Amino acid sequence: MLLIKCPWCGERDAHEFSYGGEAHITRPENPDKLSDEQWADYLFMQKNAMGPFLERWVHAHGCRRWFNVRRDTVTHEITAVYKMGDRPPERTA
Amino acid sequence: MPKSYLRQSALAHLHLEAHAVEVAGDAGVDLCERPFRGQLVLRGDCTDNAFRDAVQQALGVTLPVEPNSVTNVDQVSVIWLGPDEWLVVVPDGHEQAIEQELREALAGIHFAVTDVGDSRAVIGISGPHARDVLKKGCSVDLHPRVFGPGQCAQTALARCHMLLHQVNQAPTYDIYVHRSFADYIWCWLEDAAQEFGLAIIAQAPGASAGARAPESEPVVPA
Numbered sequence: 001m002l003l004i005k006c007p008w009c010g011e012r013d014a015h016e017f018s019y020g021g022e023a024h025i026t027r028p029e030n031p032d033k034l035s036d037e038q039w040a041d042y043l044f045m046q047k048n049a050m051g052p053f054l055e056r057w058v059h060a061h062g063c064r065r066w067f068n069v070r071r072d073t074v075t076h077e078i079t080a081v082y083k084m085g086d087r088p089p090e091r092t093a
Numbered sequence: 094m095p096k097s098y099l100r101q102s103a104l105a106h107l108h109l110e111a112h113a114v115e116v117a118g119d120a121g122v123d124l125c126e127r128p129f130r131g132q133l134v135l136r137g138d139c140t141d142n143a144f145r146d147a148v149q150q151a152l153g154v155t156l157p158v159e160p161n162s163v164t165n166v167d168q169v170s171v172i173w174l175g176p177d178e179w180l181v182v183v184p185d186g187h188e189q190a191i192e193q194e195l196r197e198a199l200a201g202i203h204f205a206v207t208d209v210g211d212s213r214a215v216i217g218i219s220g221p222h223a224r225d226v227l228k229k230g231c232s233v234d235l236h237p238r239v240f241g242p243g244q245c246a247q248t249a250l251a252r253c254h255m256l257l258h259q260v261n262q263a264p265t266y267d268i269y270v271h272r273s274f275a276d277y278i279w280c281w282l283e284d285a286a287q288e289f290g291l292a293i294i295a296q297a298p299g300a301s302a303g304a305r306a307p308e309s310e311p312v313v314p315a
Contacts, residue, residue, distance in 0.1 A: 001232070008160045008176055009246070013232035016248060061254055062247045063160070063175040 005081045006059045007067050020056030022046040023068045024088075050074060054088055102128030103214030103275035113295035121222035121289030124282055126275075127215040127267065131188030133181040134174070135195065137204035144202050151198035152181065152191065163245050163258055172245050172258060180256070180269075181206075213256070214275035218282065219265035222289035227266065229285045231257070237264075251281045 002014035028034055028042055047053070053073045058066045070080035070088060080089050104126045113125075137144045139158050148156045148171075157164045157173045164171050169191075172180040183191050188208050195206045218226065224235050230251035234240060245258040255278075256269035270278045283291060 010160070012248065015232070061249045063178075065175060 002076055004057060004069065004078065006062060006065070007081055007083050008065060009059060009062045012059070012062060016059060016061035017057045018060040020058055020066065023054040023056045052079065052091075056084075100129075102126060103211065103272045104128075104216075104279055107276070107279065109293055110295050112293045114292050115295070118292055119290075120220060120292035122218065122220040122226055122286040123223075123292050123294050124279075124286065125217045125294040126279075127217045129185040129211070130215055131183040131185055131191070132209045132211075132213060133183065133188055133192055133195070134207045134209050135171075135179045135181050135204070136177055136206075137199070137202065138177060141202065144199070144204065147198040147202060148195070151194040161245050163243050170258075172256065174247065174256075180209075212272060213269040214272045216268045216270070216275070216279060216282065217260075217265065217294075218268060218286075219263050220289075220292075222286070223264055223266060225289060226282060226285045227257070230281065231255070233257070235259075237262075250278060253278055 003011045004014050004017050005011045006017075025042070025046075028038070031039060034042070051072055051074060052070055054068060054070050056066055057069050058064065066084050068080075068082050068084065068086070068088065069078055071078050079091070082089060105128075109126055135148070137148075139145060139156060145156050145158075148154075152166075152169055152171065154166045154169050154171050155164050156179065157171055160173055160176070162173050168184045170182040172182065174180050181191065181195075188210075192206055192208055195204075199206075227235055227250065231248055233246045233248045240246070240259060242259050242261050242264075245256060247254070247256050249255060250257070250268065250270070253270055253274045258267040258269070259265070260267055268278065268282075
């Protein structure tokens with residue numbers, strides 16, 4: 001069982017959460033001025049990193065709030081959980 | 094023309110009263126439906142003192158700011174749903190008056206209050222093995238060390254969204270599920286409770302927060 005620590009509800013089973021993909025992708029300010037290629041890049045292209053990865057989750061079966069997680073995509077180890085709008089905490093290790 | 098609207102609880106079709114025992118005996122698990130509760134969803138900014146004070150003034154209950162906690166006074170309970178969202182459970186028939194009191198007290202403050210009616214059905218479970226039944230379908234740690242009276246959790250029971258509220262030490266729990274899932278969850282609970290001995294209680298065992306002492310019999314279809 002993978003436990004994810006919701007910033008409000010605490011540690012809960014992963015099946016209560018839904019995944020939201022890579023975090024900290026900024027929406028372009030003027031989508032109308034972008035080429036199709038640039039827009040597609042914003043919409044679809046994610047880093048798909050192997051190792052520590054900053055991503056978004058929502059506590060769908062709980063408080064229904066979005067938050068950010070730093071998860072190792074190889075080991076599933078979660079090394080940070082922080083609220084929307086916050087910067088990722090410095091890595092200690 | 095129908096004379097009146099025949100209001101049915103979510104589990105009326107099961108005719109639980111026909112299976113119910115008068116008083117709780119020595120069954121391991123007691124189950125009951127707790128029909129007809131007034132339910133309001135309240136939203137607002139709990140970091141704003143004015144909002145908290147106004148809610149306290151309107152409901153006579155302190156707003157639970159701590160995640161997964163419940164406050165109650167008499168028959169009004171306020172259940173934490175999110176950092177800016179609460180479920181206010183009031184006796185049946187009082188929801189409009191209480192909504193009005195909230196609107197008056199909160200005038201000028203950014204808030205939302207919505208009467209959600211019977212959107213959630215409530216099932217009461219108690220008895221020495223109530224926790225064992227819930228553990229079969231719920232991944233939240235319900236050990237008394239970490240989950241006790243006055244606490245709530247939104248989670249899943251048997252893969253169905255559930256709002257769980259521990260009412261007392263017995264333990265007694267109130268299970269809030271969306272109305273269309275009530276039949277499924279009731280059947281699941283009956284099945285899960287078989288091995289411990291199950292009693293269906295007509296009236297909610299023990300006084301519980303938000304439970305209604307019926308002033309008049311609910312309308313049941315003939």
